[in-house]
């Protein structure tokens with residue numbers, strides 16, 4: 313784990329910013345936005361972003377578009393141009409609710425697909441088609457079909473971090489904030505004591521520690537969260553005595569067991585907002601700390617830096633070009649939308665509950681099983 317400050321490459325923006333005029337109008341349109349990011353960004357850096365921020369906000373109005381930003385976007389995107397901010401499911405639901413029919417998804421490809429599944433009549437754009445995800449690319453719909461053949465009669469719970477064809481083969485979706493509830497509810501509905509849960513092995517292990525339901529999981533992982541180890545957390549505690557450690561459940565179980573609290577990005581955000589720890593570390597993607605720190609200036613954040621290379625493909629320049637040229641449109645086959653939508657709707661039909669908080673001391677049972685296709 314690296315402890316140095318997170319470095320985002322802004323050279324592309326710097327070069328292209330020369331093409332966009334930095335004039336008094338840009339200054340007038342953006343200076344108030346600096347207030348929101350000043351805790352995490354020096355003004356010298358902000359002025360490099362400012363022409364893009366102004367141009368994107370103008371284009372957004374002109375085209376009546378809405379910009380959705382995931383929690384792992386950099387602060388310039390998250391705080392200066394986005395209309396809605398949150399996790400992938402929250403963003404997809406906002407896409408459904410807003411009157412605008414042009415959506416720019418600042419996140420990775422499966423997120424744009426999820427928005428398209430929930431609102432097929434809208435035009436959904438992603439600024440960089442290469443923004444993938446190691447979880448989503450680690451399994452296919454065919455893999456899920458083969459697993460179902462191996463375990464007939466068991467429901468498939470699929471993490472939202474998957475492609476539409478994987479969702480289409482699934483019975484219900486889940487997020488890290490409702491995974492335990494989804495596993496227990498679907499087992500009850502099917503009258504079984506085992507479920508298949510794909511594709512994240514670590515999330516599945518952490519969920520299996522919280523429930524009596526036995527879990528059969530796929531060996532997928534988030535390439536960002538799998539890098540953290542329990543020893544990293546011990547080192548942090550030694551370096552910063554008294555620090556409060558929050559971990560995302562996509563981390564390996566030894567990380568969760570060393571943490572003080574484990575939950576989704578939304579649950580981590582709520583924890584910091586309500587508990588106001590003096591010093592905190594979020595064991596998750598790097599940009600999340602900046603975005604939570606902005607809302608909680610009195611809390612000191614220690615930032616172990618693991619960046620998601622896919623999320624970081626989304627830059628202000630890419631968003632500007634995406635809006636200007638209305639590229640790249642994300643399309644999903646209509647038949648697949650119907651099937652994938654059924655799995656998402658099954659999750660949304662569950663009674664609303666507070667976000668799962670994972671018992672960090674719970675142990676992964678011996679019944680936990682891994683499957684390959």
Ligand code: SF4
Nearest residue numbers: 445446534535536620
């Ligand atoms: S942080 Fe992990 S789960 Fe999220 S997009 Fe990146 S690789 Fe995928």
